[in-house]
Amino acid sequence: MSNSKNPIIPVTCAIIIQGGKVLLAKRSALMDLAGKWEFPGGKIEEGESGEECLLREIKEELGIQVELLAPLSPVNFSYPTKVIQLIPFTARWASGELRLAEHDQVEWYDQNQLNSLDLAPADIPIVHELQEKWVKLVGPNES
Numbered sequence: 001m002s003n004s005k006n007p008i009i010p011v012t013c014a015i016i017i018q019g020g021k022v023l024l025a026k027r028s029a030l031m032d033l034a035g036k037w038e039f040p041g042g043k044i045e046e047g048e049s050g051e052e053c054l055l056r057e058i059k060e061e062l063g064i065q066v067e068l069l070a071p072l073s074p075v076n077f078s079y080p081t082k083v084i085q086l087i088p089f090t091a092r093w094a095s096g097e098l099r100l101a102e103h104d105q106v107e108w109y110d111q112n113q114l115n116s117l118d119l120a121p122a123d124i125p126i127v128h129e130l131q132e133k134w135v136k137l138v139g140p141n142e143s
């Protein structure tokens with residue numbers, strides 16, 4: 001689907017980790033993919049690196065500063081009207097207070113809870129990778 005008229009749109013997203021859980025955000029009725037859960041982030045702008053984009057988007061959307069930890073595998077996904085490349089990084093909340101600018105809701109989810117979420121389809125392979133590497137990336141599960 002991607003060609004010179006419809007290039008692949010690079011989108012970054014942050015898997016913010018705290019206390020053995022990860023932060024997911026629910027897209028609002030005003031956004032496309034309304035009601036779907038995703039990792040916060042957004043489109044890379046001209047002249048911006050992926051890391052710069054993600055720090056900017058997290059500040060804009062959540063009002064906090066994060067420290068990026070590690071890249072996970074990018075996912076190419078074709079939606080009916082566009083193709084995105086979703087580029088994930090794990091991250092840690094560094095400072096600031098959560099204040100939602102665009103999303104309806106954010107929640108911290110543990111490994112089991114992630115399976116029952118209505119995710120944006122492009123996020124499903126990222127959640128699979130996260131599940132496989134959970135203890136290394138997120139930490140031990142509480143019993």
Ligand SMILES: Nc1nc2c([nH]c(=O)n2[C@H]2C[C@H](O)[C@@H](COP(=O)(O)OP(=O)(O)OP(=O)(O)O)O2)c(=O)[nH]1
Nearest residue numbers: 011013032033038039040041042043084120122123
């Ligand atoms: N941010 C983000 N977008 C995602 C994820 N999964 C997924 O399919 N997307 C899609 C939704 C959108 O079509 C596109 C990113 O758009 P966006 O609306 O978050 O980005 P943005 O803030 O830069 O957008 P815009 O207002 O400039 O249009 O990627 C995800 O985990 N995080």
